[in-house]
Amino acid sequence: xxxxxxxxxxxxxxxxxxxxAMFILLLDLFIKPKNRIVIYGLAQFTLLAAAYFTVxxxxxxxxxxxxxxxxxxxxxxxxxxxxxxxxxxxxxxxxQYMQQRGMFRGEYYAMVLFAMLGxxxxxxxQSMLTIYMGLELLSLCxxxxxxxxxxxxxxxxxxxxxxxxxxxxSGMLLYGMSMIYGMTGSxxxxxxxxxxxxxxxxxxxxxxxxxxxxxxxxxxxxxxPFQMWVPDVYQGAPTSxxxxxxxxxxxxxxxxxxxxxxxGLYPLAIDWQDMLLIMAxxxxxxxxxxxxxxxxxxxxxxxxxxxxxxxxxxxLMSANLNGFASSMFYITAYVLMTLAGFGMIxxxxxxxxxxxxLDDLKGLNQRSPWAAFLMLITxxxxxxxxxxxxxxxxxxVLQAALQAGFLWVVVFAVLMxxxxxxxxxxxxxxxxxxxxxxxxxxxxxxxxxxxLSVNAVALLLLGIMPQTLMQICGAAIxxxxx
Amino acid sequence: MDFLNSHVLxxxxxxxxxxxxxxxxxxxxNKPNFTRWLALAGGLLAFAVTLPLYTHFNYADGGFxxxxxxxxxxxxxxxxxxxxxxxxAPLILLTSFTTVIVVIAAWEVITNNIAQYMAAFLIMSGLMxxxxxxxxxxxxxVFWEAMLIPMFLVIGIWGGENRVYATIKFxxxxxxxxxxxxxxFIYLYHQTGSFEIADYYxxxxxxxxxxxxxxxxxxxxxxxxxxxxVHTWLPDAHVEAPTGGSxxxxxxxxxxxxxxxxRFAMPIAPDAAHYLSGFMITLSLIAIVYIALVALxxxxxxxxxxxxxxxxxxxxxxxxxxxxxxxLEGAIVQMISHGFISAAMFLCVGVLxxxxxxRQIADYGGVVNTMPIFAAFAVLFAMANSGLPAxxxxxxxxxxxxxxxxxxxxxxxxxxTTLIFGAAYSLWMVKRVFYxxxxxxxxxxxxxxxxRELLILSVxxxxxIGFGVYPQPLTEFTHATATQFLNHMAIxxxxxxxx
Numbered sequence: 001x002x003x004x005x006x007x008x009x010x011x012x013x014x015x016x017x018x019x020x021a022m023f024i025l026l027l028d029l030f031i032k033p034k035n036r037i038v039i040y041g042l043a044q045f046t047l048l049a050a051a052y053f054t055v056x057x058x059x060x061x062x063x064x065x066x067x068x069x070x071x072x073x074x075x076x077x078x079x080x081x082x083x084x085x086x087x088x089x090x091x092x093x094x095x096q097y098m099q100q101r102g103m104f105r106g107e108y109y110a111m112v113l114f115a116m117l118g119x120x121x122x123x124x125x126q127s128m129l130t131i132y133m134g135l136e137l138l139s140l141c142x143x144x145x146x147x148x149x150x151x152x153x154x155x156x157x158x159x160x161x162x163x164x165x166x167x168x169x170s171g172m173l174l175y176g177m178s179m180i181y182g183m184t185g186s187x188x189x190x191x192x193x194x195x196x197x198x199x200x201x202x203x204x205x206x207x208x209x210x211x212x213x214x215x216x217x218x219x220x221x222x223x224x225p226f227q228m229w230v231p232d233v234y235q236g237a238p239t240s241x242x243x244x245x246x247x248x249x250x251x252x253x254x255x256x257x258x259x260x261x262x263x264g265l266y267p268l269a270i271d272w273q274d275m276l277l278i279m280a281x282x283x284x285x286x287x288x289x290x291x292x293x294x295x296x297x298x299x300x301x302x303x304x305x306x307x308x309x310x311x312x313x314x315x316l317m318s319a320n321l322n323g324f325a326s327s328m329f330y331i332t333a334y335v336l337m338t339l340a341g342f343g344m345i346x347x348x349x350x351x352x353x354x355x356x357x358l359d360d361l362k363g364l365n366q367r368s369p370w371a372a373f374l375m376l377i378t379x380x381x382x383x384x385x386x387x388x389x390x391x392x393x394x395x396x397v398l399q400a401a402l403q404a405g406f407l408w409v410v411v412f413a414v415l416m417x418x419x420x421x422x423x424x425x426x427x428x429x430x431x432x433x434x435x436x437x438x439x440x441x442x443x444x445x446x447x448x449x450x451x452l453s454v455n456a457v458a459l460l461l462l463g464i465m466p467q468t469l470m471q472i473c474g475a476a477i478x479x480x481x482x
Numbered sequence: 483m484d485f486l487n488s489h490v491l492x493x494x495x496x497x498x499x500x501x502x503x504x505x506x507x508x509x510x511x512n513k514p515n516f517t518r519w520l521a522l523a524g525g526l527l528a529f530a531v532t533l534p535l536y537t538h539f540n541y542a543d544g545g546f547x548x549x550x551x552x553x554x555x556x557x558x559x560x561x562x563x564x565x566x567x568x569x570x571a572p573l574i575l576l577t578s579f580t581t582v583i584v585v586i587a588a589w590e591v592i593t594n595n596i597a598q599y600m601a602a603f604l605i606m607s608g609l610m611x612x613x614x615x616x617x618x619x620x621x622x623x624v625f626w627e628a629m630l631i632p633m634f635l636v637i638g639i640w641g642g643e644n645r646v647y648a649t650i651k652f653x654x655x656x657x658x659x660x661x662x663x664x665x666x667f668i669y670l671y672h673q674t675g676s677f678e679i680a681d682y683y684x685x686x687x688x689x690x691x692x693x694x695x696x697x698x699x700x701x702x703x704x705x706x707x708x709x710x711x712v713h714t715w716l717p718d719a720h721v722e723a724p725t726g727g728s729x730x731x732x733x734x735x736x737x738x739x740x741x742x743x744x745r746f747a748m749p750i751a752p753d754a755a756h757y758l759s760g761f762m763i764t765l766s767l768i769a770i771v772y773i774a775l776v777a778l779x780x781x782x783x784x785x786x787x788x789x790x791x792x793x794x795x796x797x798x799x800x801x802x803x804x805x806x807x808x809x810l811e812g813a814i815v816q817m818i819s820h821g822f823i824s825a826a827m828f829l830c831v832g833v834l835x836x837x838x839x840x841r842q843i844a845d846y847g848g849v850v851n852t853m854p855i856f857a858a859f860a861v862l863f864a865m866a867n868s869g870l871p872a873x874x875x876x877x878x879x880x881x882x883x884x885x886x887x888x889x890x891x892x893x894x895x896x897x898x899t900t901l902i903f904g905a906a907y908s909l910w911m912v913k914r915v916f917y918x919x920x921x922x923x924x925x926x927x928x929x930x931x932x933x934r935e936l937l938i939l940s941v942x943x944x945x946x947i948g949f950g951v952y953p954q955p956l957t958e959f960t961h962a963t964a965t966q967f968l969n970h971m972a973i974x975x976x977x978x979x980x981x
Contacts, residue, residue: 365639369598380631385657386624395620399558399668407669414661421657425634425650433638433646470557
């Protein structure tokens with residue numbers, strides 16, 4: 001009995017989110033539409049409570065629960081806290097957008113919380129089964145949320161595409177897992193890692209399993225050549241959902257990649273390094289070059305995401321602590337930038353108008369110098385120009401890759417980064433050098449403007465003082481991957 | 483006062499940036515004069531805090547002075563390390579001085595987004611001083627890249643018709659070069675475990691690595707200087723930039739490239755620098771001769787001055803790679819002198835452009851009849867540009883030519899042709915624009931310069947003649963540093979065999 005109690009305490013944040021998500025779902029039945037803001041408040045409160053429990057049960061070393069299927073280590077805690085923060089910001093940004101489009105419903109908040117629960121389980125997954133369970137919970141919520149605006153044909157099409165390809169990816173991951181299970185006889189991450197030491201690493205079934213797992217992960221990240229769903233889903237989904245898909249789940253995807261590749265399959269590093277290398281180079285090249293041709297802002301950000309994932313893989317493929325920590329730093333910077341970028345689209349959107357074309361940004365400096373400045377920081381950060389956070393993100397992964405000996409790949413990546421800078425500069429050009437197309441006032445709730453300002457200015461301030469964030473990422477990785 | 487004295491460089495960097503932010507927050511187009519005076523006050527204050535670099539500089543010390551050291555990003559052993567030597571200090575003074583000139587020059591000219599314009603130049607000034615004073619590789623890189631952002635906006639917002647093309651070209655060209663430099667920095671970091679430039683100076687490197695590092699730096703700095711054949715962004719950027727942008731580009735930004743060769747590429751990879759000196763001298767001579775000929779045929783005044791800048795910067799790189807005291811000091815004098823002369827030339831074009839809205843030489847003629855005072859200044863600066871003795875333009879070029887003749891007669895001979903070509907394109911432009919009969923009714927209506935314009939042109943004229951007659955202060959600044967630099971360059975960094 002005692003150990004069940006320990007288990008439950010370890011998973012206290014997850015249980016909180018689970019209970020609150022179900023409570024919100026029920027409460028929504030009894031609440032009048034005009035009071036629905038209460039549900040929004042409850043969702044934010046849930047995040048706060050989860051954060052409190054995560055901090056209060058913080059474990060400076062590695063602890064296991066539920067028969068070693070669930071892990072609580074600094075990496076999990078830090079990633080979960082970042083997930084709460086990102087989700088909370090996303091809820092602030094999307095409130096008015098959902099209200100204006102008749103999507104301000106209880107299910108939205110319940111589903112966001114369920115999706116986040118899925119992420120939390122992925123982050124803490126120590127068994128391939130747990131990881132898969134969390135992944136499916138997350139994915140199912142995301143599929144249905146893409147189609148949340150159910151009368152919108154494009155959104156429905158995007159949801160269908162996302163579902164079919166996502167299910168395929170899950171299937172691949174599961175297939176890979178089953179092969180690894182067949183070879184090592186265990187689903188547990190640390191047992192797999194130990195078991196692999198006794199098996200011939202050149203065994204074809206093992207390699208095939210690894211290929212399937214890497215392919216599944218790449219699908220979830222959206223790395224080339226598994227990126228086809230990204231632009232369509234980004235463009236088709238309501239912007240608020242695109243923001244969710246593009247931001248916080250990447251923390252979870254990063255976590256399962258660390259669990260599966262860096263912990264479980266580390267003995268096979270020499271094989272997956274090459275796979276990641278190819279995907280990284282292709283992602284950076286195709287993401288950056290294709291983004292130039294886009295006229296839709298959401299689609300452009302989708303290709304930008306693909307190239308960012310390429311840079312992220314640079315850190316992972318270095319296959320050492322330095323590399324993993326730099327990837328974690330990169331993903332944090334990426335999520336902050338993505339939130340700011342989509343936040344700006346939501347800020348400029350209004351009732352009956354989606355500010356999703358590049359031209360909608362024209363002359364923003366004359367309409368609102370502050371908004372233009374925030375977007376300026378975000379764009380230069382995405383392009384990796386100092387003194388913004390995005391520069392240090394690129395810097396850390398490039399130094400990790402260079403340390404691992406990938407000199408020419410790094411040179412190629414920086415050339416591509418220079419090409420990529422073009423489409424970010426084009427947005428700055430539209431905002432600052434062109435005359436505005438429409439002069440309607442920007443009308444957004446104060447809390448959203450405030451959070452968005454803090455978000456974008458943080459990209460600048462964290463760029464001037466990046467040490468703390470680097471240290472957190474480095475320490476979390478070092479403490480969790482001895 | 484103690485705090486001020488021990489943090490001269492920090493104040494020089496952060497005060498203009500802070501002033502820029504204040505202007506941005508308080509200024510607006512509704513109260514233009516307040517905004518302008520605020521910016522001027524900020525600029526003057528920022529200039530004032532750099533003055534200790536002149537008054538308190540120890541001329542006998544060839545090393546780094548005014549040093550400040552603090553931990554910045556311990557995770558990567560990056561320090562906030564500042565310091566100046568005899569090369570950086572005069573360039574910092576030039577930067578803060580030019581910023582004041584630019585603020586005054588924009589007074590009535592810039593009428594839209596005044597606060598943003600002024601703030602961009604103030605912030606840029608701080609960032610450029612940061613580049614000149616950083617002694618830590620990553621700190622340097624951050625300043626180096628960050629200054630692109632305000633310049634990008636300046637050209638793009640207040641520039642001419644083709645400004646978008648020009649500014650994006652400027653940004654991408656520079657970014658591409660810089661990113662390779664970043665790779666070099668990361669490589670050096672993994673070799674030494676730090677970003678301290680002083681550690682890089684001591685690091686022994688095999689020749690191949692040195693050549694790769696040198697080329698990575700070369701890509702960044704050659705674009706910035708700019709050297710032939712990566713100069714093509716400069717004429718575009720200059721032509722489209724507003725006057726202030728052109729002034730800063732020519733007077734300071736080009737010098738950043740030259741300065742950085744002395745700070746990074748050459749001392750970190752001295753053997754590669756010697757090995758590639760023939761290549762560098764050839765590129766410099768092409769810039770001096772070929773680009774001067776290109777300048778000769780320009781129809782646009784700004785383009786002509788832009789090409790003349792490239793040609794003059796050829797002297798700077800030529801002086802560096804002769805590896806002699808005279809050549810090096812001449813190159814540094816040339817950098818400072820060109821800062822004044824090119825700024826003055828662009829301001830002169832600005833004066834005409836504000837009145838006529840044309841930069842085409844063909845639209846002018848006989849300006850001296852309607853603007854006699856202005857014409858006197860313009861002729862003086864054109865003379866200085868062509869290297870007339872008793873102007874600062876002569877000193878640097880003469881020193882470099884002397885050093886070049888000593889190095890190899892034909893190198894010196896080719897370099898010396900600039901005295902003819904430079905005079906040809908400068909004076910021919912003066913002849914076509916200022917002399918002759920009044921060309922058209924627009925020229926007939928021109929009004930001579932006002933007090934504000936008189937003030938900035940006189941100050942610059944004073945500098946140009948002052949340093950022409952008495953260049954001693956400049957050579958004093960640089961002498962000890964140049965000696966130390968050449969001593970460092972004379973020692974091979976190749977790993978000794980058998981160790």
